[in-house]
Amino acid sequence: MTSLSLKDVCKSYGEVEVLRDINLEIEQGELIVFVGPSGCGKSTLLRMIAGLEKITGGTLEIDDVVVNDVPPAQRGIAMVFQSYALYPHMTVYDNMAFALKLAHKSKEEIDKAVKSAAETLQLTQYLDRLPKALSGGQRQRVAIGRSIVRDPKVFLFDEPLSNLDAALRVATRIEIAQLKESMPESTMIYVTHDQVEAMTLATRIVVLHGGDVEQFGAPLELYERPANTFVAQFIGSPAMNLIEATVTATGATTSVQMGDGGHADVPIASLDSDQGTTVKLGVRPEDLTVTEGDDYLISAEVEMVEALGETTVLYFKSRNGESSLIAKLPGIHLIAKGTTIRLTAVPEKLHLFNSEGKSFLYR
Secondary structure (H helix, E strand, O other), rough: OEEEEEEEEEEEEEEEEEEEEEEEEOOOEEEEEOOOOOOOHHHHHHHHHHHHOOOEEEEEOOOOOOOOOHHHHHOOOEEEEEOOOOOOOOHHHHHHHHHHHOOOHHHHHHHHHHHHHHHHHOHHHHHHOHHHHOOHHHHHHHHHHHHHOOOOOEEEEEEEOOOHHHHHHHHHHHHHHHHHHHHHOOOOEEEEEEEHHHHHOOOOEEEEOEEEEEEEEEEEHHHHHHOOOHHHHHHOOOEEEEEEEEEEEEEOOOOEEOOOOOOEEEOOOOOHOOOOOEEEEEEEEHEEEEEEOOOOOEEEEEEEEEEEEEEEEEEEEEOOOOOOOOEEEOOOOOOOOEEEEEEEHHHOOOEEEEOOOOOOOOO
């Protein structure tokens, strides 16, 4: 059983603190994705797990053994980098076999491991080719295969798809998902800035921001119950709309009033002290629908229309210094620019955040 535990892990470069008090429990067989904006510390955290960066504070345990000072080669970890880092003069077979040769494995062991990994990754027919004769996606599979043959305790992926074009990213992402299914007991940690990769691959997602863990949970948990406004707007595309509102009634259901006359009764509990406070009402663009009645959330003027066929995306003029609102409607809607429309949403799809950006559900 291979599990990882990070307890109060910190990383500093001199006076610059990059990561603060990271606490994570990763179980065997999980595919954990670190996601966040550039500079949030996700690759640094991955390199600390690999042993390529020294841990400034806290402890890292692999199978209940503290490995802070254990060299990378002795941690039982294999890492797949953003760049393929293949030896150009070696065949696919030799690239995959190289680490085993350095470990003085027998020819029989090497041949069995390489051919088994090649079959898993659908690389058998390419074993005699040089890397230059492969596509970007095939080269990345070779890099993954080079890790698989070592039979590591933990696989680490550092933005492995970022060098591929859009079509190859989709194809290779599916291949990584299938690879994980074929290796259910393998523990994998995957770094990306692409939330689609995070949502489709992860068992659980770690959202990092400014050196802190904002939320750690299953993909749909983060989508449906974001802990704060950062997670709410980072997970989901387009980002969640946040509308300034005033609490007009508290209790098991919270009533809020928007400045343009819109209102909502949100089935989220609030405190007596919330009465009269200014909050953010969150609603995802895909949860909005057009209404002509007086029971609406938002009334706004359409500034731009994107007719995509399967969906129609409406962008509205910003109001009172707020970010522009977005609605993502299914199908084709013939709505002209400059039209003022009313939008509503099912109450269960609404979110409430206090003045500090924290969800009412996690206070």
